[in-house]
């Protein structure tokens with residue numbers, strides 16, 4: 498079956514076009530996709546049956562393949578057929594079950610799934626010959642690999658586990674300042690009156706505790722048990738997380754090297770014909786890092802898809818020195834992009850959307 502893009506369109510390919518790409522052999526899964534693998538604006542990538550523990554993270558660079566670098570750098574091979582534990586702070590490379598044969602008009606961009614980010618499992622996708630993580634150039638033909646380094650909890654995973662997702666896009670469809678202004682005017686992308694729309698919709702951190710029962714978030718415990726990434730609702734929160742009570746001055750001191758789950762002050766929404774990505778507010782603010790997982794689906798937080806009031810979850814890790822976050826401090830920007838066409842199913846309308854209408858929400862693995 499051949500695949501044709503609609504003429505003159507720019508944007509992110511929706512669910513049915515991702516399915517059509519696979520039918521046309523532009524996405525090559527080793528075996529058929531599983532249920533809900535195709536999401537409204539992305540495809541979940543599945544792990545293959547082996548993980549290579551490597552000495553260090555790497556980028557292959559032009560002319561080199563990931564397989565060649567694995568041969569040089571591998572310390573140990575782990576069979577994932579029956580599941581295996583990946584330990585914290587080790588670097589693993591896992592060949593993925595999906596490879597690509599992209600046409601020249603389509604690029605792909607990968608990102609950790611939200612559930613992966615909320616577990617602090619640092620995950621990036623690498624392609625042959627690339628100089629950049631998570632970016633797969635137009636026309637790329639070849640395999641994909643996940644680099645995985647669990648930072649807080651050891652994780653149990655297996656062949657078929659889905660830690661990453663990929664979006665496909667053609668052309669440039671990021672909304673410019675005027676378009677974003679107009680969309681916010683029509684749809685109220687965040688529920689505040691003085692929204693800051695410079696270079697994307699600013700998101701700030703909620704440290705008031707007012708929407709969340711006097712708590713502002715969670716700090717991950719150390720030396721916990723293992724988290725099975727495919728087990729939903731299987732773990733008691735207090736075995737893995739400490740709740741953080743709000744302080745009267747609305748501040749929070751981030752301890753170096755600790756991992757926090759916080760929430761945005763703003764409720765956000767992504768209208769059905771758009772997708773969004775959370776990017777750092779200011780790359781020069783280097784003392785902490787927010788959002789491993791940046792993709793926001795069409796329909797997330799959208800009243801028409803049952804999502805009204807949804808907050809963004811902020812996965813925060815501080816770096817070298819203790820750092821004080823203040824209530825309302827801007828931590829990220831949501832960059833909106835057009836869909837090439839409206840998806841058949843929006844976020845929240847599929848079976849298994851875990852985070853629609855969420856407030857402060859740990860990953861789906863923990864029991865509430």
Ligand SMILES: Nc1ccn([C@H]2C[C@H](O)[C@@H](COP(=O)(O)OP(=O)(O)OP(=O)(O)O)O2)c(=O)n1
Pocket residue numbers: 536609610611612613614662775788789790791792793794797808809810811812844849850851852853
């Ligand atoms: N830092 C982030 C990243 C994402 N999201 C929200 C917006 C996304 O539309 C939604 C789901 O994201 P993913 O598809 O990445 O998450 P999962 O695949 O893990 O969850 P689900 O099974 O619900 O699709 O979570 C969020 O609140 N905060």
